[in-house]
Amino acid sequence: MGHSKTGVAMRYYSENWYEATEKFIRSAIDFGNLKWCVSPNSYYDIPYVKIGDGANQLVINSGIHGIEGYFGSAAQLMFLNEIAPKISDTFLQDYTITIIHVINGWGMQNRMRETRDKDGGLVDLNRNFGIDFSKPENLPTNPLYHLSHDLLLSAPDPIRKKNAIKAFRSSHLHDGAWSAISWGQYDYPHGLFYGGASQTDENKMTMAIYDEIMHGANKKSLVSVGLHTGLGRFNRRDKYVTGQLLVSHPSWHQNTQFFKSVCNDTEIVPDESAVFGPTLLGDLVDCLESRYGRTDCPVYTADFEIGTGEFPIMSPVFKRMDMGDARYDLLHFGKINPTTRANLTESWYPSDNGWRDAALNRARVLFSELISNLHVRD
Template sequence: MRDDYYSENWSQATEKFYKSAMAHGDLRWCVAAGHSFDIPYVKIGDGDNHIVINSGIHGLEGYFGSAAQLMFLNEFVRNLPPRALEKYTISLIHIINGWGMENRMREVRDASGGLVDLNRNFGIDFTRPDALPRNSKYELSHDLLVSRPDAVAKKNAIKEFRRLHLRDGVWDAISHGQYAHPDGLFYGGAAPTVESRMALGIYDEIMANGARSLTSIGLHTGLGRFDRRRGRVSAQLLVSHPSSHPNTKYFENMFPGTCVASDENAVSGPTLLGDLVDCLEARYAPRGIPVYTADYEIGTGEFPIMSPIYKRMDMGDARYDLRHYGRISHQTHRNLTESWYPSSPVWRASALGRAYVLFTEMIDNMRRQK
């Protein structure tokens, strides 16, 4: 495994990607008028069963997804079984959120300058603002999270809030998405962003001619553990369905050595609002073809209880800084980056090692299918 798969900025990552993509597949670009960050993607194979791996929905998560895609192009493509490529097309979509990547922000900047979590912006009907999804549990945490930064008092208050609301769903609901507070956390926006329209345009192009199935995996970081001492990171495929759902079973079968995490609360519908994976399943459902989606999460949390507390606090501090000073303080920015994209070489190597296992399992599965 090479150590130069990781990049320092969007331009470098994009250049590495398209050069490798041109050498190993059918490179394409998605561009939008007035938008600085074109999205390259590459198709490998000619099959009607589509496997799509996207990266960079959350800019704060840095260049792990980009590095994993580069590794796939350089180390896996030439070993793909030719017969499998008659049945499958593998597409890699590189860095959907270029602005966030360049600015080390989770969000995208929308037309009004607001910050929108792209993965809460998909498939929402914004035409009737009064009918937008509500997240009343988030409301309970909002004022505390976006209050004045204080490394001791605020941290302890959030810790206590978590203790009180761990079992009633309120703590979890913070990240589920909300449309009422543009200055709040996990804000899903007031309209579809250019990035979400571009991403769906790419999926539509991939799915255009006689697609028979879609398996889509988004590459993310920030959820799960990082054991720095042992040099281990967790890796899990999040499926937004209960364990009994066929989609969950599909991923368990495809990736027997990877932890597949189901969502037992998603019985009547998705838990996360505006998530790309659920949007894709709904978008192609009318075609009556199988659509399987998951997010692949590499762990970054070094402290089992405190990491999620720090993450929420740092996100809230960033909102406070932006509102009052127009920019995020260096300390908050550094905290945010380390929480989602650790600079540790141990983490970076371990994360790529996990992706190596994921890709190996994926190809083994393609080989098994006749």
């Protein structure tokens, strides 16, 4: 029985963007409200489907980071096939559910976290939202990132470079320079977690979809959850993964309290350092809050993270080294070494079927909590 269940779960996963998109539209079209956001400059249009007709908005998006593979897509397919058909009509009078499928199609197809900008830089979409790109002096700064940039982009070396990054982590774990690597930066187009020099097409398309969702005066609330992988634990032997809801606010914040009241079996991860403002520069969840939040229309946002780190200490070291190696390869040889590519893929999107099955089960728990407890609130 375990085997047949795994077989069903595996059906939701895809090998490439085309397969994932075709599966999504085949399942979404049953609900009748399939739409597309079409970009004039992109081959990767974004399909989305709306279910229900309520004034409260529940949005589940996937695929901001292409390297995270087809977990988000699979979880959305599972939602459409297993959860959506069982949702009551009363819920759908209170809520409109929108499923946005794969925001970063290019990254997904090319196994990159980022998307490309005009100059060949690699833009992390989740550092590109809500940023004022009109003047360079308006861009956010991240001075601590400079400390690690040269090391991260140095020539690949599985032993020397790994040990150097490990040592950098040890000496900068408490002064902010280690965590600053992932906060986002706007100075090095080939650096890690680069936020871009302009609003990307994918950013514009995403905001166009959210604007359409939030258009009109009768909107009561927005609950938006993005599906991600890469943060948290994966125990290969026990086929155990963590599922963490990153609420990007301190414990006392209403956003954190909201998700705590809705989710009983999903771990809520507050960000205690985000007291005066967001820790991550240019991420979608903060952008949604400032764009749509009003006293008569609260906005609750979070990112759901499925764990992939098999060695909790070394996993972030390897991930950053692989990202730096990939950039070194691109800058010097125009393409990424297959070993680096395989390492990158495996550390964000494990090929292990036990991981894929457990990841979907985590998503199932979260979706069930959202549907049953959001309803209870009203």
